Amino acid sequence: MSDSATTDDPIGDDLTRRTEDGVCWITINRPEAGNALTQFMRDRIAEWVREASGDLYVRVVVITAAGDKAFCTGADLRGGQRPARPRPHDAPEQVVGDGARTIRDGWQALVTSVLDCEKPVIAGVNGTAAGGGMHLALACDLVVMAEEAKFVEVFVRRGIAPDAGGAWILTRLVGIQKAKELFFFGDDVPAAEAHRIGLVNRLVPRAELRTTLEEWATRLAEGPTKAIGVAKWLTNRALDVDRATSLSEEAMGQELVTRTQDSQEGIASFVERRPASFRGW
Secondary structure: OEEOOOOOOOOHHHEEEEEEOOEEEEEEOOHHHOOOEOHHHHHHHHHHHHHHHHOOOOOEEEEEEOOOOEEEOOEOOOOOOOOOOOOOOOOOOOOOOHHHHHHHHOHHHHHHHHHHOOOOEEEEEOOEEEOHHHHHHHHOOEEEEEOOOEEEOHHHHHOOOOOOOHHHHHHHHHOHHHHHHHHHHOOEEEHHHHHHOOOOOEEEOHHHHHHHHHHHHHHHHOOOHHHHHHHHHHHHHOOOOOHHHHHHHHHHHHHHHHOOHHHHHHHHHHHOOOOOOOOOO
16 A cells, blocks of 8 residues: 555645555655645654554554654654634634643654654654654654764754653653753753664664664564553653552553454464464454
8 A cells, every 4th residue: 555646635745645564654754844844744754653543454653754964853844834723803812721722732742653653763864854754753662763863952942942742751661850951951862872872773874774674564464463562651650650559550461462363373373483473363
């Protein structure tokens, strides 16, 4: 399955999706604009990730970008904007709640779609990931980064606070003190430093990024999809709940997974001393 541009689609070729061999490839294709996301692109990625969550043909999602310079530099405020909702003629341009709703229904919804996806999501960071683009990458379950790339918590440079779930995500990855340093100063974080502080799973030369993504995606697509999904859910919940809740959810997750066909196949393959052939259910 692949998606191509249509004449009435505001996204056009700026965003592509292709599903093959269980892997859904989502590619941001605006290298001339730093792969910044318009509102339409942002919402479409979230839509595609949510669709992948329940699509039995999809067992892993990869989010990457075209070009050598940027993975995603955040929001493109100069790009296409959704029309404002109709309002009474005497209403002010901004009403209390409008701003928070814009954040909640925008970049937060995109990041949440990745965090809540029942399939593993890999970020292939080919170049600069800044602002919301950095948080989109860090929301993914695994991050493969080109050695030439970098992260930038750019918000302070624009005089604004971090959004797109950044405080929640970054603090859990690097701890409170390091997260504050990155947010307060907004300095570039080269790939090697990002790997050292735990933001990245694998560093590779840019020329090897695609091959590494294909290798990891293939391994995940051939794995027990429901078991991986429950492992993702339990891990994401681990820092938010107390021990009793975590152990209770672990027990529930184990019971659910052991009732899957893949679990039965895993046991059978062990007994029969052969490689397992998982189907994803």
